[in-house]
Amino acid sequence: MFKFFRKGFLVLVTVALLLIVIGVAFGADALFSRALRTWGPSAFGGQPIEFSDAELAIFGGRAGVSDFRAGTTENPLLELTHGGLEVSVAAALSGRVHVQNAELVGTRLHLIVLEDGTLAVDPGPPPPEVQAGKPVPPRERPLPKAENRDLVQIVTEYWERYQTYKEYYDDYGGIFSGGSGGSEPAAAPARFPGKPSFVTEAQERRRIENAAQGVFWLERAAIDDFRWETVDRRTGKPVLPELKGFTFALENLGTPPNGETMPATVRGDGELAEGGKIGFRLDLARDGADSALEFSALGVPTDTLVALAKNALPFQVSGGALDLVADGLRFRDDALVGRVRVELRGANVQARRISPKVMGVDAEVFCQLLNDAMASSPVAFSIVLGGTPTRPTFDVENETDLGDLLGGAVKAEVMRRAEALIDEQAGKLQEKAGELLNEKLGGKLDGVLGGDAAAGLGGTLGEKAKESLGGLLGGGDKKEEKPKPPQKPKD
Amino acid sequence: MFGFLRQFARLLSGKVAPFEIGLGAFFGALLALTPSVAVDPGTGLAGFSVLWLMLLFVFLALRASIPVATFLIVIFELLERLFLGNLTAGFGRFLLEDVMPQSFAIGLSSAWPSAQLHTWWGFGGFLGGILLGLALALPFHALTKRKLPAWRERFGQSRAVRWTDRSLTQRIFGWWLS
Numbered sequence: 001m002f003k004f005f006r007k008g009f010l011v012l013v014t015v016a017l018l019l020i021v022i023g024v025a026f027g028a029d030a031l032f033s034r035a036l037r038t039w040g041p042s043a044f045g046g047q048p049i050e051f052s053d054a055e056l057a058i059f060g061g062r063a064g065v066s067d068f069r070a071g072t073t074e075n076p077l078l079e080l081t082h083g084g085l086e087v088s089v090a091a092a093l094s095g096r097v098h099v100q101n102a103e104l105v106g107t108r109l110h111l112i113v114l115e116d117g118t119l120a121v122d123p124g125p126p127p128p129e130v131q132a133g134k135p136v137p138p139r140e141r142p143l144p145k146a147e148n149r150d151l152v153q154i155v156t157e158y159w160e161r162y163q164t165y166k167e168y169y170d171d172y173g174g175i176f177s178g179g180s181g182g183s184e185p186a187a188a189p190a191r192f193p194g195k196p197s198f199v200t201e202a203q204e205r206r207r208i209e210n211a212a213q214g215v216f217w218l219e220r221a222a223i224d225d226f227r228w229e230t231v232d233r234r235t236g237k238p239v240l241p242e243l244k245g246f247t248f249a250l251e252n253l254g255t256p257p258n259g260e261t262m263p264a265t266v267r268g269d270g271e272l273a274e275g276g277k278i279g280f281r282l283d284l285a286r287d288g289a290d291s292a293l294e295f296s297a298l299g300v301p302t303d304t305l306v307a308l309a310k311n312a313l314p315f316q317v318s319g320g321a322l323d324l325v326a327d328g329l330r331f332r333d334d335a336l337v338g339r340v341r342v343e344l345r346g347a348n349v350q351a352r353r354i355s356p357k358v359m360g361v362d363a364e365v366f367c368q369l370l371n372d373a374m375a376s377s378p379v380a381f382s383i384v385l386g387g388t389p390t391r392p393t394f395d396v397e398n399e400t401d402l403g404d405l406l407g408g409a410v411k412a413e414v415m416r417r418a419e420a421l422i423d424e425q426a427g428k429l430q431e432k433a434g435e436l437l438n439e440k441l442g443g444k445l446d447g448v449l450g451g452d453a454a455a456g457l458g459g460t461l462g463e464k465a466k467e468s469l470g471g472l473l474g475g476g477d478k479k480e481e482k483p484k485p486p487q488k489p490k491d
Numbered sequence: 492m493f494g495f496l497r498q499f500a501r502l503l504s505g506k507v508a509p510f511e512i513g514l515g516a517f518f519g520a521l522l523a524l525t526p527s528v529a530v531d532p533g534t535g536l537a538g539f540s541v542l543w544l545m546l547l548f549v550f551l552a553l554r555a556s557i558p559v560a561t562f563l564i565v566i567f568e569l570l571e572r573l574f575l576g577n578l579t580a581g582f583g584r585f586l587l588e589d590v591m592p593q594s595f596a597i598g599l600s601s602a603w604p605s606a607q608l609h610t611w612w613g614f615g616g617f618l619g620g621i622l623l624g625l626a627l628a629l630p631f632h633a634l635t636k637r638k639l640p641a642w643r644e645r646f647g648q649s650r651a652v653r654w655t656d657r658s659l660t661q662r663i664f665g666w667w668l669s
C-alpha cells in the first residue's frame with residue numbers, strides 16, 4: 001500500500017505543517033507585528049505607524065497593540081495607549097466575524113488644518129485629467145477661498161469632492177476610501193471564461209441571501225478616555241472644542257446570531273474642556289419598532305460651536321452658553337417624530353455685513369435689542385421634527401416669543417428714554433420755575449424768606465411742577481416730542 | 492527533457508516501477524487540462540483553482556513520475572493554447588448546459604465554487620483531463636510493464652544510464668521526491 005505514496009513528501013508536508021503550527025503559536029506576536037507594520041499604513045491613508053508592542057493569540061482569538069501611533073511624530077493622526085480585540089475562534093472557523101469585545105484606551109485623534117485651509121490628512125484633489133472628465137457640480141453659493149474656510153466649509157468641500165470622485169478615491173486608497181490601501185489590480189480573465197447563465201443567477205441569489213444573513217457581529221466595543229487635539233495653523237486655535245474626556249460604546253452591531261432582535265446601540269458621554277457636557281444614545285431597532293435618539297449638550301460655550309461655522313452664520317455670536325437637548329426622538333424608515341430644544345443664554349450677537357433685517361428691524365438694532373433681552377432672560381425655542389429621516393420637516397416653536405422679547409426690549413428702551421427725557425424736562429422746569437419766581441416776586445421773598453428762597457421753592461415745587469406748572473409753562477407741547485414706541489411688526 | 496531521460500535511466504536501472512510512469516502520464520494530462528487559475532473571478536484561492544491545487548498535492552503525494560508528468564504538462568499546455576482549450580471548454584459547456592440537470596452545476600457552484608467545476612472550462616478540462624489521462628496512462632503502464640525487463644537487460648548497466656541516474660536533482664532532493 002505505502003509503495004504508492006511518496007513517503008518523503010508526506011513527511012516533508014507533515015513537518016512543514018507542524019512547524020507552521022508551532023511558529024504560529026509561538027511566533028504569532030512577531031508575525032502580527034510585522035503584518036501590522038506592512039499593511040497597517042494603508043489603513044491610515046499611507047501614514048506611517050509605530051507601536052511599542054503587539055500581541056496575537058490565534059487560538060485564543062485575541063489581538064492587542066500598545067502605545068500605537070499612526071502618522072509622523074510632527075503630525076500624528078491617531079495615538080492609542082492600548083487597543084485590544086477579542087473574537088470568537090469558533091465563529092471565525094465557520095466564516096463569521098464575531099467580535100466579543102474591542103477596546104481602545106487613551107485614544108487621541110489629531111486633526112490639523114494646514115495654512116492653506118486643508119486638513120493634514122487630505123489626499124488632495126484628483127489629477128487634472130480626472131477632474132476634467134467629471135468636474136464637481138457648481139454650488140449655488142460658492143465657497144470662499146480655501147484658506148478662508150471654516151471647518152464646516154472644509155468638510156463640505158471634501159464631501160462634495162468625494163461624492164464626485166468616489167471611484168478615484170476608492171482606487172487611490174486614501175483617507176476617504178476606508179483605508180483599503182487601493183484595490184487589487186483586476187485579475188486578467190481566464191483564457192476560456194464562461195459559466196451557465198443559471199449558475200450566475202443562482203450565485204447572485206445566494207450573494208443577496210448571504211448579505212442579508214451577514215457575517216459580522218460586534219457584541220461590544222468601547223473607546224475610553226477619547227480625546228481629540230485639533231489645531232488650525234492659520235489661527236493657532238483649536239478647530240473643535242477640546243474634550244476633557246469622552247467615552248464611546250458600541251453594542252450589538254451587525255447581524256446577531258440566533259435571530260435575536262435586541263437593538264444596536266451607540267452611546268457616548270463626556271465633557272468639554274471649556275465647560276459643558278455632551279451625551280448621546282442611539283438605539284437602532286431590529287424588530288420593526290421605532291429607533292430612538294437621545295442627545296444633550298448642556299452649558300456648551302457658544303464660542304466653541306460658533307467657531308466651527310462662523311462663515312455660515314448671518315450674525316457674529318460670542319459669549320454665553322448653549323443647551324441643546326433632543327429627548328425622545330424616534331424614527332423609522334417612513335417616519336420621524338420628536339423635538340430638539342435649544343436654549344441660548346448670555347450670548348452677545350453682533351451684526352455682520354451679510355446680516356439680514358429681522359422682523360423688519362435693521363440687523364444692528366435687532367442685535368442690540370436681542371442682547372438687551374438676553375441679558376435678562378435666556379432665549380429658548382424647540383425644533384419640532386417631522387416627515388421622514390431622509391426628508392425631514394422642521395417646525396420652530398418659540399418658547400420665548402421673539403416678538404414679545406423684542407417688544408419688551410423696545411418697551412424697556414422707550415421707558416428708559418422717556419424717563420431720561422422727563423428728568424431732563426423736569427430739570428428745565430425747575431430752572432424756569434426758579435427764574436419765574438425770581439422775576440415775579442423779585443426781592444420780595446428775599447426780604448421775607450431770605451436769599452435762597454428761589455432755589456428753595458424751586459426744589460420744593462420741583463416734583464409738582466412737572467404736572468401743574470408743566471402745562472402752564474407750555475410743557476404740554478413737549479408731549480409731541482416724546483418718541484413713539486416702534487410698532488410691533490405684522491407677521 | 493533531462494528529467495525525462497533521468498526517469499528513463501532510473502526506470503532502466505530498476506529504481507522506478509512501471510505504475511509510476513503510468514501515474515505520471517495520468518497526472519500530467521490531468522494537471523495540464525484542468526485550469527489552474529480561477530475561471531470564475533473571486534471564487535478561487537489567491538487566484539488559483541483549489542481543485543488544481545489539490546490535484547497537485549495528490550500528484551506529489553503519490554509516487555507518480557514527476558519528469559513524465561512535467562513533460563506531458565508542457566506538451567498539453569501547448570496543445571491547449573492551440574486548440575485543446577477550446578475543445579475542453581466547449582465540452583464542458585455542452586455537458587453543463589445540455590446534458591446535466593441545472594441543479595448539478597448550481598450545486599457545484601454553491602458547494603465548492605473554488606473548484607471551478609461550475610465553469611465550462613473548469614468542468615470540461617477536469618473531465619477531459621481524466622479521460623485523456625486514463626487514455627495515456629493505461630497504454631504507458633502496459634508498455635513499460637511489458638518492455639521493462641528487456642530494456643533493463645539491454646541498457647541497465649550502461650555508463651550513460653548510471654551517470655544520468657546520479658543527476659543533480661537526485662542529489663539535491665534526495666529521497667523527498669523519489
